[in-house]
Amino acid sequence: MILTLEVPLTGRPSCWFAFDEEDFIRKVRQGRPAAPVIFDVSTPRELLANAERAPVSGERALKEAQGRALTAAHGADATVYRADYLLAPAHYQTEAVSEFVAHVAAAAHGLKACRVYYDEEQAMDALLQDSLYAGEAGFYAHMALREQLIALEALADDL
Numbered sequence: 001m002i003l004t005l006e007v008p009l010t011g012r013p014s015c016w017f018a019f020d021e022e023d024f025i026r027k028v029r030q031g032r033p034a035a036p037v038i039f040d041v042s043t044p045r046e047l048l049a050n051a052e053r054a055p056v057s058g059e060r061a062l063k064e065a066q067g068r069a070l071t072a073a074h075g076a077d078a079t080v081y082r083a084d085y086l087l088a089p090a091h092y093q094t095e096a097v098s099e100f101v102a103h104v105a106a107a108a109h110g111l112k113a114c115r116v117y118y119d120e121e122q123a124m125d126a127l128l129q130d131s132l133y134a135g136e137a138g139f140y141a142h143m144a145l146r147e148q149l150i151a152l153e154a155l156a157d158d159l
Helices: 021-030 044-053 058-074 099-108 120-129 136-151
Strands: 002-007 014-018 040-042 080-082 113-117
Touching (some): 002 021, 002 136, 014 021, 099 113
């Protein structure tokens, strides 16, 4: 079970869970607009083909130039990764990017703070060790995570 605590810039923190990485990715996609790109894997050849099918415009010219530059640098069939929230908008690289990590970056985008715990044990440890949950300033974050842990029956409601 993956738990995600989101602390908005204004308002109270909230916490939600996903059953696994695939469920987490699905939930993040549902909550984000189509652009920017959360995660993409392609080749320069595919990028050029997509650009050539687009209507003639300045954006098309930029995409074609980017595809040609990637082809020149890495070859037409190199695997390239894009993760706008993790890297930079419209940036492709050959170094592998985890789809899960790209979605974690998307989930955290625009928030004051975000914590993603891969299991309930990590989340319970964080309640005691992470300064985000400490003192008066951390009360609402602490309660949001605590309530989710209680709902998942990972923590007893013993207040």
